[in-house]
Amino acid sequence: MSGGLDRRWIYLAMMLAVALPILWNGVTGKTFPESPTPPSQACFDAIEALPEGSRVLVSFDYDPASEGELAPMATSFMRHLMHKRLKPVVIALWPLGPTKAEETISNVIKADFPDRVSGRDFVNLGFQTGNEGVLKVIGTDFRKQFPVDRSGTPVDRLPIMEGITKAGDFPLVITISAGYPGGKEWVQYVSSSNPGLVLLAGVTGVQASQVYSYYPGQLRGMLAAIKGAAEYEALVSAAIDGDGVTPPRYTEARRRMAPQLFGHLLLIALIVAGNAMYFAQRERKAVAS
């Protein structure tokens, strides 16, 4: 299309395709219905299958750059865990992960489950540097990598950590990951060496195609990008709210699906138009020669 359409028109069209549905949703409050795919349903089922009081290791392996995709997953996971009266033990392999975890804890636990106590019903153990080195060590000695919680309290004094010596002691591990270290490393260093351990992953769109090959063997379930987040969010809402109204902070992923629809439609139209013009030009050149 050299000499034809200025690429900035395409940027403008994409801006409108994404921005207008957001405004439409903001005015009407309507979202598209979501039907879960097997990987998202598997995430939901794995959490539902746990008995009350089970401890779940949740790793916040992302930072603000991926918040648009992963924060809704973190919110839904936390809400589901709290509703089932499970006990999340939060860690992070990314330096900004603990801050994201604190935001999720504040938005979900402190807002809707104020009776839950830090250190007994949930805990944030913070960040540890070392990437896959951390995963390798927690496979045999969890406290060596996470000796204190984020506020500096030794884990030996936390009731939630009683009897936990290694990652394999958790019946379920969830990683919400944006890249390296993340879902792939959890499979390689934790899931593979603990055959009985159930691992779930919420991943970004870029990472999804790399991690998909581990499902359903090494990964019991996965939320792939914002679509997976929306599906899981719908499942959790249906389980908790039923036919009632879901609080708006628990509809974030579904709100982002309308921009997805129109953004993708625009992209498909552009690809079709680009190919049509390419073949038309080739035809003209063939006729001319």
Place this chain on the structure above:
Amino acid sequence: MTVGLTDQAPRQGMWWIGLFLVIAVLVAIRAGIGEGMGRVYVQTESTSYAPVTGDEGRVTWSVVAEGTAGAATIERELFRTAGQYRAAEAASPGQQAIRMSWDRTIGLWLAAFFTLAVFSFLAGDNPAYKFTESIVIGVSAGYWMVVAFWETLVPKLLANLAPDMVKAWCMPNLEGGLFHLDALIPLGLGIMLLSQLTPLGRHVGRWPLAFVIGTFAGLKMVSHVESDIIEQVRATMLPLVVVGDDGSFAVWASLRNMLIVVGVLCTLAYFVFSVEHKGAVGRAARVGVWFLMITFGSAFGFTVMGRIALLAARFEFLFIDWLWLIDPKGDRGMTVVATLVSCIVDMT
């Protein structure tokens, strides 16, 4: 018509100034409608703690009533919404419990400016984008340096070499307090690595590098063989004829398994370069190319989905937090767009 660079530069400069002026005027108009835009409210929460000596002489801090003798008070700011501020003002005009936070409001406006500056690169390179890019790089470098110091050097090295000093200085909950002789090894390797910066010490710096690469390769090799080869091969060994629990032939499950096995074999055939791609191998390789294309297409689709989600999140920030155009969470209790739409509906 050909326009030279020297002719384009002033014209582009005017174009950018014009664009930023238009944006500034639009923002000013928006700020004048309704309750304005882009303000952050906070409420200060005070908690008092008193020291309690427990078993083994351990001192812990417990929450006590405000004003208790010997108690220390910690204040923190909690975010409040514009709706909460309005409600507090209605109940008690001039109240100071919920107030506008100037520093956080400035932070919000800076975030909006940086977002727009990054978007402006789509129209072309410009000083606002370059400024923002420099800020991001500078902040990232500074942040990583601080993280490396406080998360690695202090707890993993200094705490093992000088535990009493570190405990008194910055880690009051540090337990153990023993000098670890083996911590001298990473210290020595670190110093050797830094010697790479000097011309004479380059050969010394290769030893810690060799150690790091060797350790990393060993770690990676074992995990890759286990999870990416053995487990993946196992995942491909599937029954081509699947029988359901009731003994019936499961058509779709069988087809799915066949597709996986055929896809893997054909894709592998494409990468067998020691055999000429002719006959059966050639046909299998061509089918493998189709599977590869579908894989690349799905990866591209996922990437597009991810990028649109991030773009949507930035627009939400601009529309909800900065411009106050919409209010999907009901934080403010009113929206400009909703008000305008209801006005139009009433008029029609």
